Amino acid sequence: MIQVHHLNNSRSQRILWLLEELQLPYEIVQHTRNTESNLAPESLLAVHPLGKSPLIVDDGEVVIESAAIVEYIVRKHGGGRLTTDYNSPDYPRYLQLLHYSEGSAMLPLMLNMYVGRLGDAGAPLHDRIQSEMHNHLSYLDTELGDKNYFMGSEFSAVDVQLSFTIEIARFMNVLDNKAHLNQFLERIHARPAYQKAVARGGEYPFGG
Numbered sequence: 001m002i003q004v005h006h007l008n009n010s011r012s013q014r015i016l017w018l019l020e021e022l023q024l025p026y027e028i029v030q031h032t033r034n035t036e037s038n039l040a041p042e043s044l045l046a047v048h049p050l051g052k053s054p055l056i057v058d059d060g061e062v063v064i065e066s067a068a069i070v071e072y073i074v075r076k077h078g079g080g081r082l083t084t085d086y087n088s089p090d091y092p093r094y095l096q097l098l099h100y101s102e103g104s105a106m107l108p109l110m111l112n113m114y115v116g117r118l119g120d121a122g123a124p125l126h127d128r129i130q131s132e133m134h135n136h137l138s139y140l141d142t143e144l145g146d147k148n149y150f151m152g153s154e155f156s157a158v159d160v161q162l163s164f165t166i167e168i169a170r171f172m173n174v175l176d177n178k179a180h181l182n183q184f185l186e187r188i189h190a191r192p193a194y195q196k197a198v199a200r201g202g203e204y205p206f207g208g
Ligand SMILES: N[C@@H](CCC(=O)N[C@@H](CS)C(=O)NCC(=O)O)C(=O)O
Pocket: 007, 009, 010, 011, 012, 038, 039, 040, 041, 051, 052, 053, 054, 064, 065, 066, 067, 102
C-alpha cells in the first residue's frame, strides 16, 4: 500500500486528494511542523535527506517532488485515469502544466513569503516579486479561462498539482482579481474526494 508522509499545512495535502480521487488505498504517516520554525520535524529527515513533504513510499521505493509523485501515482496505479496518453495532442499541455506549478509559479509566491519577513529591508525586491506573481497568476487565469478544469471539461492530475499554488496565492491575498482561479478553487473544494482528503489529512487552512 502507498505510504504518504504527510506534513500538516503542506503540499502533501494534494497527494492525499489525488489518491482519494483515484480511490486507491493509502496509509498516512503524519509529521507535524515545529510550531516556532514551521519546519518539518526530524522524523521526515529520517526518511529522506531533504526532509521535505510530500514524500511517498511505494513498495520500498521513496519518491519525492509533488509533480513526480503525481505522475508516478497516475502512471503506475491510475489505470489511465486523470492523465493523458503520450500520443495524445493534449500531452504537451498536460506535461507543461504539471511541471509549471512547482517549476515556475511557486517561486514568486515563496519569495513573497520569505522577503515579506524582511520588512522594509526587502523593499528593493517588492515590485519585482509583485509583478512576477501577477505575471504567473494572470497566465494561469487565462489558461483556465471559462473551462472547468485546466485540461478542459475533464478533471485531471494537473488540477491537483496546480491546486496548492492557487490556494497559497489566495491565502496570501493576491488572487482578488483572478475570477477564473477563484471559481476553480470553489469547484475543487466542492469535490467529495477533496473533502475526504482534508478530513483524513487534518489541519489545512488553505482549503476553505
Ligand atoms: N518542490 C517540492 C517542495 C517541497 C517542500 O518544500 N515542501 C514543504 C511543505 S509545503 C516542506 O516540506 N517544508 C518543511 C521544511 O522545509 O522543513 C515539492 O513540490 O514537493
